[in-house]
Structures are given as structure tokens and as C-alpha cells.
Amino acid sequence: MLEEKDDNLQDAEGNLEEQSSTANETEETQSEVENDVTAEAESDVETTETEAVTEETETVEETVAETSAAVTETDVEDAEQTLEEHQEAVNEVHENVAEDAEDESANERHEIPVLDYHSMTKEALVDELEKLVKNEKVQAIKEHVDGIKSEFNQKFNEVLEQRKEEFLAEGGNIIDFHFSLPIKGRFNVAYNEYRSKRNEYYKNLEKDLHANLEKRLALIEELKGLLNVEENINNTYKHFKQIQEQWRNAGSIPKTQYNNVWRTYHHHVERFYDFLHLNRDLRDLDFKRNYEEKLKIVARAEELAKEENIIHAFRELQNLHRLWKEDIGPVAKELREEVWNKFSTATKVIHDRRQEYFKNIDKIYEQNLVVKEEIIAKIQEISAGNYKVHNQWQNKIKEIEKLREAFFNAGKVPLKVNEETWAKFKQSVREFNANKNAFYKSLKKEQQENLAKKLALIELAESLKDSDDWAETTPKMKKVQADWKKIGHVPKKISDKVWKQFKNACNHYFDRLHAQKNAASAEENAALEKKEAFLSEMEAFELSGDTKQDIETIKKKIADWKSIGRVPYNKKNIDNKFNKVIDGLFKKLNIDKQESELIKYSNRLENLDERKINSERIFIRRKIDDITAEIRQLENNLQFFSNSSSNSPMLKKVHQDIEKHKRALDTWKAKLDQLRAL
Structure with missing residues (x-):
């Protein structure tokens, strides 16, 4: 773009040289230029450099002035409001441009995502x-x-x-x-x-900014001096272009000086173009190039107004405004209002979309606030609970942890209530922790008492573990184990240690007891060998097909197995293997289910010790009570079918259920009789 401009400017300069070939024309030109410079200087006496008005503001004022006489008062107010809205959008962009003026990398900025x-x-x-x-x-x-x-x-x-x-x-x-x-x-x-x-x-930036400020102020002074030089106008114009190029490369300056320095520079650029009014080819060519470049900026701004990422669009818009102010000069006066209005309109669209974006963000923050307040309310509700045991507190601690995690994952809330919300959250968690600490402080005393009891049991178990008086010591060791189960928790840091001590003492005694029993019985070892051979025989046994005869044969096999006698304690699993073989044979027989159950149950009873028999008896009685209650409930339900037909499906279903439960009840009663016989 700049190379094309330079080529055209050289052509224009050549034309100027032809135009100024005669001495009379040159003298007239210089005379008129001097008069214009004097008039410009006199008109500028009343305004300072820093009070120069920007191109955009001039356009706004001219527009209002031209239309005020032709429209109604209402139209004027509407127009002024529209202009104010446009100017507000432009001002916000300019403020951001000024802030970025100190950032040397502003034009090379890349997006760094802000994470949650x-x-x-x-x-x-x-x-x-x-x-x-x-x-x-x-x-x-x-x-x-x-x-x-x-x-x-x-x-x-x-x-x-x-x-x-x-x-x-x-x-x-x-x-x-x-x-x-x-x-x-x-x-x-x-x-x-x-x-x-x-x-x-x-520190380095401040030094560079002030150095760049001095450069720019010197360039402004050099620009002002162009109006007073006596040289060929083409050379003056080349000097002007050199100043423009140096200005573009002068670097960033303090943001507090940015707008005033730019306005002053822009003011003297326009004065120089007015100085060139007799050299219209040069001025018009420059105006044309500037107009084309500004139209490109307008087109890009209109594209940005449609871009989905409004934050990115706004940042690029700032760069466009920077180019508009820094790199591109003025356009013909009759086109200034038109091109600026286009750019201002696109700027306002982007500005309005950005405002809407932040408005929606506020709505999201409000929704997050509702979620966080609900979480705080749940924490407060949990904190107010009265929990008596360790497990309850552990469950509530887990709930609080999940709520804390949910609170942190809920997202940001409006800035005005952020501190208040955070304080409420901390207070609710603090109240829960205070109640928890109070509970465990009281629990600590109880755990110390439990520890003393368990240490006493460990001492007793260790005093008995090497005893050879099996008949007297075994009940004592079993009581020690039962008493241990009745004692509550001890401090967690020592819990595993005392448990290992207690378990080792108990295991030591009972391992010795079982080893003594296994080693003491030669008969049990002999019985084991017989049962291993018998089991192999049963695994290969085949039914004859005569159900009655097969039942008698199986019963005899069971009786033969029982007659062999006990095996060593650590080999009792062989009885379970035999029972599985018998179960498989009964499944192949076509016999009454209850009869099969009782035969198998009778076989299992032989392997139960006194403690297991008592447990089995309690279990069967509970089953009998449950089934009896179920039968009674079903018989009561029959009253609801007093007016129903005997062929009713539901009525039949109830009768079938009653019969099924009665058969089961008979089976359990028969099992209880077998237990009693033992």
C-alpha cells in the first residue's frame, strides 16, 4: 500500500515540477502560501495545541449544526441521543486504546485463555x-x-x-x-x-515511554516548522512524509499523554494539508489513499460486528481505531462525515454486543449465586443436626466435602456479593467443624476408656495363650473374644496395633488347640483316608434308574459315610465335597422335593457343633414364624374375595400361595424335629 502511494506521489511531484517551471508561477505560489500560513497562524492564536478537536468530534458538531434548523425539537433530541450513544461507544474504545498505548506488544497480543x-x-x-x-x-x-x-x-x-x-x-x-x-x-x-x-x-517501560514522548514532541515541533520553511514544495512534502514515517515508528508513550499528543499531532497534520491547498494533486492523491484505507477499516469493522467471539472482535476494533488515528491521515472534508459515520456505526454495533455479552454474564453469575446459596443452606442444615455416633459424623463429613466441591465448581458470582457469599460459606463450614470437633473431643475420652479395656483383654489373652489346660482355657478365650466385640472404638492411630496384638494372642492359642486336636487323633487320620477313597467312589457312582432303589442306596451311602467317623479339623472340607456329590444325585432323582431336602439336611447335621446347632435352631424358628405370619396374612386376604367367583384368577393365586407356604412350613418343621432329635 505504502509503495503504491510513493509511486503515485512521485508522479504527482513530477507534475508539480512542470507546473512550477516559470519564475512568475513560483513567486505567485510562494506569495499565496505565505498569506495562507499567516492566516492559519492568526486563526490558531486563540487555541492551544492540546485543545485541538478530533476529527470525529468535529463531524458530530457539524452534523448537529447542519440539521438543527431543518428538524423539529423532538428530532433534534433523537439525533443528539443517537450521536451521544455513538460517541459513548467510540470513547470507550479510545479509552482502551490509550491504556494499551503503554503496552509495546499491544499489536502483537495473542489470546491467553482465562481458565475457571x-x-x-x-x-x-x-x-x-x-x-x-x-x-x-x-x-x-x-x-x-x-x-x-x-x-x-x-x-x-x-x-x-x-x-x-x-x-x-x-x-x-x-x-x-x-x-x-x-x-x-x-x-x-x-x-x-x-x-x-x-x-x-x-521500570524499563517507564524509561522507554518518556524517551518516546520526547521523540514525538520533537516530531510535532519539526512538523510545525514545515509551515515556515522556504524551499521547493516537493521537498517540503517529502520532509512531511518522513516525519509521518518517524511518527509511526516512534514507539509507545505514557497513556496520560497519549490523547493530547495525538490530537496535537493530528491538528498540525491537517494544517499542513491546508498549507498544500494550492498543490491539489499531492493533497487529493493523499486524501484518496487515506479514504481507501479508511474504507478498508470500515469494511473490517462491519465484519467484526458479525463475529461470534465479541471479546476478540472488540480487541481487534481497538487496533482498527489505533490505525485510524496513528497510521492514516485525513480525507477530503466532504467525505469525512460519511466515512466516519460508517466507522462509528460499526463501532457502536460491536460496543452494544459487548455490553449485551457482559449483561448475560451477569445473569449467569446470578444463577451461580442461587446455586451457591442453596449449597450454603444445605451445609447450615447439616451443621444444625444432632449426631450421636462416629458413623453418622463420617457420613456427614463426606456430604460436606461433596458440597464444598460443588460450591467451588458452581462458578463465579456477581462481584458485589462475592465477599459476602464467601464469608457465609466459610461461616457455615466453620460451624460444622466446630460441632464435629466438639463431638470428637468428647469421643476421645470414651475411646481412651475403651483402649484401657482392650489392653486389659490383651493382657489376659496373652496370659492364657500358652496354657495346656484346653478344657478350662478354651471357654475363657472364647469369652475374651466376645468381650472384645462389645467394646467400642479406640483412637485410630493405635487401633490397628492393639487389634494385631489381640489377634496374634488368640490365633496363637487356637492354632495350638487345633494342632493338638489334629495330632492327637490317629483315628481321624485313618477316617480321612477312608473318606477320600469313599468320595472317589461316590464321584463315579451311577444311578440305576429305579427311583425307590436309588433312594435307599443313597441313604445307605450317607449312613456308610457317617459311620466312618470324624476327620482332622483342618480336613473337614471333605464333608462338604461329599454333600455336593449327594446333592447332585438327588437332583437326578424324580422324588418329592421335601423328602429330598430332609434327607440332605439330615446328612449336614452330622457336621455341626453345639454352637452351630443352636444358631441353626434359632434360624429355623425364625423361618417358621415368618412363614406362619405370611400364611395368616394370605388367609386374611381371602376375606376380600368373599363376593368373588371361585374361578377368579386372583383368588386362585392366593390359594396357590397359601399351599406353597404350607408345604414350606412342613419342611421347616421337619428340619426342626431333626434338630431336636440331636
Whole structure:
């Protein structure tokens, strides 16, 4: 673009040289120029450099002035309101452009995504901070670092407060309290590195900004001096273009000076173009190029107005305004209003979409606030509960942890209530922790008492574990085990240790008892060999097909098995193998189910000791009571069918259920009779 412009300017300069070939024409031109410069200088006496009005503001004022006489008062108000809205949008963009003026990388900025720091763990936050400080430019990560710092401090302070409350609840003195985490050290190192880099950056930046300001002010003075030089107009124009190029490359300046310096420069650029009014070819060519470039900017702004990512669109719009102000000069006066209105309209569309975006963000934050308030209410409800046992508290602790996680994952809330919401959340969790600590403080005393009881049982078990008086010691050891089960919890840090001591003492005794029994009975070993051979024979046994004869044969086999006698204690599993073989044979027989059950049940009873027989008796009686109650309920239900036909499906179903339960009841009663016979 610039190369094309230079080529055209050279052609124009050549034409100017032809036009000024005669001395008379040159003298007339210089005389008129001097008169214009004098008039311009006199008109500028009343205004300072920094009070120069921007191109956009002039356009707004001219538009209002031209239309005020032709429209009604209402139309004027509407027009003024529209212009004010457009100007408000433009001003916001200009403010952002001025703020970015100090950032040397503003035109090279790349997007650094802002993550949902609120839902990240402390470790993840520090990892992200370290990555940003190491890989990104320090001037581009302020928003990210501030967000990470805020969320990390909130999460760390919550843990700190909880640990402090636990410390005080256990009787500690606040003066002695000290708490830290390794992750906090990592955070401090990364954040201090960020601060050091940031301070160094801004120290160097301030020096560069003031140096660039001096350069730009010197260029303005040089530009002003062009109006007073006595040289060929073509050379003056070349000098002007050189000043423009140096201005573009002069670098950033302090944002407090940005707008005034630019307006002053822009004012003198326009004065120079007015100075060139006799050299219309040069001026019009430049105006044309500027107009074309501004139309390109307008077209790009209109494209941005349709872009889905409004944040990205707004940032690129800032660059377009910077190009409009910094790189492109004025256009012909009759086109200024038209091209500026197009750009202003596109700017307002993007501005309005951005405002709507943040309005919707506020709605999302409001929804997040509702969710967080509901979570806080649930925590408060749990905190108000009266829990008496350890398991209840453990369940509630898990619930609170899930609610805390849900709170952190719920997202941001409106800034105006952020601190208040966070304080309510911390207070609700603090109340729960205080109640929990009070419970476990009282529980600690009880656990110490339980520990004393269990240590006494361990001492007793260890005193009995090497006894050879099996008849007297075995009941005592069983009582020790029963008493152990009745004692509640002991402190968790010692629970496993005392349990291992107790278990080792008991196992030592009963292993000796079983070893003695196994070694003492030669008959049991002989019986084992017989049963192993008998089992092999039964696994190969085949039924004859005569049900009655097969039943008698199976009964005889069972009787033969029982007659062999007991086997060593650690080999009793062989009886279970035999029972499985018998069960398989009964399944192949076509006999009454109850009869089959009783035969198999009788076989199993031989392997039960006294304790298991008592347990079996209790179990069967409970089953008989349950089935009897079920039969009684079904018989009562028959009253509801007093008017029903005997062919009713539902009535038949009830009778069938009653019969099924009666058959089951008979089976269980028969089993109970067999137990009694034992």
C-alpha cells in the first residue's frame, strides 16, 4: 500500500515540477502560501495545541449544526441521543486504546485463555501460575495472576482456619499455632518471580515511554516548522512524509499523554494539508489513499460486528481505531462525515454486543449465586443436626466435602456479593467443624476408656495363650473374644496395633488347640483316608434308574459315610465335597422335593457343633414364624374375595400361595424335629 502511494506521489511531484517551471508561477505560489500560513497562524492564536478537536468530534458538531434548523425539537433530541450513544461507544474504545498505548506488544497480543480458577485445586492453580510466569510475557498475564492469587488465598485460608479451629479444640494455645503447606511455598516462589519480572518490566517501560514522548514532541515541533520553511514544495512534502514515517515508528508513550499528543499531532497534520491547498494533486492523491484505507477499516469493522467471539472482535476494533488515528491521515472534508459515520456505526454495533455479552454474564453469575446459596443452606442444615455416633459424623463429613466441591465448581458470582457469599460459606463450614470437633473431643475420652479395656483383654489373652489346660482355657478365650466385640472404638492411630496384638494372642492359642486336636487323633487320620477313597467312589457312582432303589442306596451311602467317623479339623472340607456329590444325585432323582431336602439336611447335621446347632435352631424358628405370619396374612386376604367367583384368577393365586407356604412350613418343621432329635 505504502509503495503504491510513493509511486503515485512521485508522479504527482513530477507534475508539480512542470507546473512550477516559470519564475512568475513560483513567486505567485510562494506569495499565496505565505498569506495562507499567516492566516492559519492568526486563526490558531486563540487555541492551544492540546485543545485541538478530533476529527470525529468535529463531524458530530457539524452534523448537529447542519440539521438543527431543518428538524423539529423532538428530532433534534433523537439525533443528539443517537450521536451521544455513538460517541459513548467510540470513547470507550479510545479509552482502551490509550491504556494499551503503554503496552509495546499491544499489536502483537495473542489470546491467553482465562481458565475457571474458581473450580481448580490449589495444586492446579500453582501449576498454572508457574506455567504463565515461565512462558508468557509478564505484561500480558496480570488478570490471570490476580485471579489465581485470589482463588489460591481463599482456598489456603479456608484450610488454615479449619486447622486453627481443630488446634484450639484440642486445647492448644493460639500463640503456639503454626501451619504451612508445601504448596504454599511453591506459590510464594512463583508469585515473587512474577513480581520481580513485572517490576523490572515497568521500570524499563517507564524509561522507554518518556524517551518516546520526547521523540514525538520533537516530531510535532519539526512538523510545525514545515509551515515556515522556504524551499521547493516537493521537498517540503517529502520532509512531511518522513516525519509521518518517524511518527509511526516512534514507539509507545505514557497513556496520560497519549490523547493530547495525538490530537496535537493530528491538528498540525491537517494544517499542513491546508498549507498544500494550492498543490491539489499531492493533497487529493493523499486524501484518496487515506479514504481507501479508511474504507478498508470500515469494511473490517462491519465484519467484526458479525463475529461470534465479541471479546476478540472488540480487541481487534481497538487496533482498527489505533490505525485510524496513528497510521492514516485525513480525507477530503466532504467525505469525512460519511466515512466516519460508517466507522462509528460499526463501532457502536460491536460496543452494544459487548455490553449485551457482559449483561448475560451477569445473569449467569446470578444463577451461580442461587446455586451457591442453596449449597450454603444445605451445609447450615447439616451443621444444625444432632449426631450421636462416629458413623453418622463420617457420613456427614463426606456430604460436606461433596458440597464444598460443588460450591467451588458452581462458578463465579456477581462481584458485589462475592465477599459476602464467601464469608457465609466459610461461616457455615466453620460451624460444622466446630460441632464435629466438639463431638470428637468428647469421643476421645470414651475411646481412651475403651483402649484401657482392650489392653486389659490383651493382657489376659496373652496370659492364657500358652496354657495346656484346653478344657478350662478354651471357654475363657472364647469369652475374651466376645468381650472384645462389645467394646467400642479406640483412637485410630493405635487401633490397628492393639487389634494385631489381640489377634496374634488368640490365633496363637487356637492354632495350638487345633494342632493338638489334629495330632492327637490317629483315628481321624485313618477316617480321612477312608473318606477320600469313599468320595472317589461316590464321584463315579451311577444311578440305576429305579427311583425307590436309588433312594435307599443313597441313604445307605450317607449312613456308610457317617459311620466312618470324624476327620482332622483342618480336613473337614471333605464333608462338604461329599454333600455336593449327594446333592447332585438327588437332583437326578424324580422324588418329592421335601423328602429330598430332609434327607440332605439330615446328612449336614452330622457336621455341626453345639454352637452351630443352636444358631441353626434359632434360624429355623425364625423361618417358621415368618412363614406362619405370611400364611395368616394370605388367609386374611381371602376375606376380600368373599363376593368373588371361585374361578377368579386372583383368588386362585392366593390359594396357590397359601399351599406353597404350607408345604414350606412342613419342611421347616421337619428340619426342626431333626434338630431336636440331636
